[in-house]
Amino acid sequence: MANPVIAHMILRGRVIDSDLIEHSDREGSAFLAPDVKAHLDDLTLDDRGAMSDLHALTLEEIVAFLAELGSKLDIRSNAHMQQALEWSYDAAPTTPSILAHFYAMLPSFFDAAVTMRMAQECVGVDYLEGWVRKEWPGGGSTAVRAFGSRTLHIVAGNGPLIGAFSLIRSALTRSDCIIKSPSNDPFTSSAIGKTMCEMAPDHPITRHFAVAYWRGGDREVESRLYRPERIEKICAWGGLAALRHVTQYIQPGLELIALDPKRSLSVVGPEAFDGDATMLDVARRIAQDGGTFNQIGCANARVVYVLSGTDGDGVARLNRLGKLVYDELLALPPEISTAPKHYDSELRSMVEAVRLDDEWFNVIGGRDGEGCVIVSQLPEPVAFSEYLADRTLNLVPVDHVDAFVSAVDSYTQTVGVYPNDLLEILRDRLPLYGAQRLVTLGHAIDMARFPLQTPQDAIEPMRRMCKWIVSESFGTESDSGDVGAGAVASSVRGG
Secondary structure, X not given: OOOOOEOOEEEOOOEEOOOEEEEEOOOOOEEEEEOHHHOHHHHOOOOHHHHHHHHOOOHHHHHHHHHHHHHHOOOOOOHHHHHHHHHHHHHOOOOHHHHHHHHHHHHHHHOHHHHHHHHHHHOOHHHHHOOEXXXXXXOOEEXXXXXXXXXXXXXXXXXXXXXXXXXHHHHHOOOEEEEEOOOOOOOHHHHHHHHHHHHOOOOHHHHOEEEEOOOOOOHHHHHHHOOOOOOOEEEEEOOXXXXXXXXXXXXXXXXXXXXXXXXXXXXXXXXXXXXXXXXXXXXHHHHHHHHHHHHOOXXXXXXXXXXXXXOHHHHHHHHHHHHHHHHHHHHOOOOOOOOOOOOOHHHHXXXXXXXXXXXXEEEEEOOOOOOEEEEEOOOOOOOOHHHOOOOEEEEEEOOOOHHHHOOOOOOEEEEEEEOHHHHHHHOOOHHHHOOOEEEXXXXXXXXXXXOOOOOEOOEOXXXXXXEEEEEEEOOHHHHOOOHHHHHHHHHHHOO
């Protein structure tokens, strides 16, 4: 290559550009990356005691480091981020304007107020800073503290923020962090690491941060790396095939934190049709939940169940709403939504097939690959609803809540709901079927809060990243004559 595109390896304060081998991203463009096999022993932290320098940091020092790093990640002044953005245009699944917006947002997640709130809301500052002691009525006490772990993050490539999230979560929990970059975003985490190496190469957080790219499924690499002697937890984002592949390595001492693929939907009550202004507002909210970032996220709605009624008048109302949703979809600002980079050809074929069946479906738009709204004329979603992508929404008429509850399952992440009164009704019911997050319609993709400061996918990833250590103390004088009771207590606790 005349001007090689390199996904540099970041190795605990060092930038590695040797032992380069060629790879290709998902669009077929070539890039170079260091051969992981040549650096595997330095990639992992085999000396567990070496994490003591992280635990010597106060949370204030960690937050201050992250804030300083965030200020240096400004795309307007950081040459590494500028280069990563330029190189990512070909590899990323999103269009340039959306990708540039991601990069512009990235520093805000490192803000001191944001990260301190994460520490409190997602783990608890007291548990991160020291031992939290509880006295027992019968005598003695228990103290609990959250310790960091050696964690490998297999990040997804549907947005360039996930590597930053992984770094922030690792730093706040005082965890050793290795990021495996994806082929559709091999540059962002590396650029963040290069910035860290320039800013503070000897800082404990930098020394406990590594980034590498290798082709997923490389058994020679992964059989040596995915071992409890080297790492303790794998936090895996991504598709079903990737997660199934990882599970073969899980064993005692190696835990999987699975942020697996999900689908999301929306539910709209009959109040949506209380006047033209209300209908337009609802259409805008549906478009935001379905079209933001071109529907690449698990939280994006695909199917929208609308309590419009299924009779002729109800379906007519829904068709009018569908046209408004399509118009609002096209009106979304280009930094959050555009015509897709490549409208999926198989999806296009399925959309065109249902367009011909106008008694069952009304397809609004989509002829130019810009996205579309499919309005079901009967109370059933399209047969290919799980493949909806690239700003393709399916509106489905229903008569009552029970008509869509069966659509919620263990793959359902976010349910956008309108109005809030309906949300209050559904939030105690839908989780029984599998829903993991309920949110006011129009706020499914709320980057100010999701996913950093709340549970995600019905788990708490930051708490899972921690090792929760227990220290128990008993007064030796009072307990010395009651060994039997102590043994019984130990057996009840599982000791």
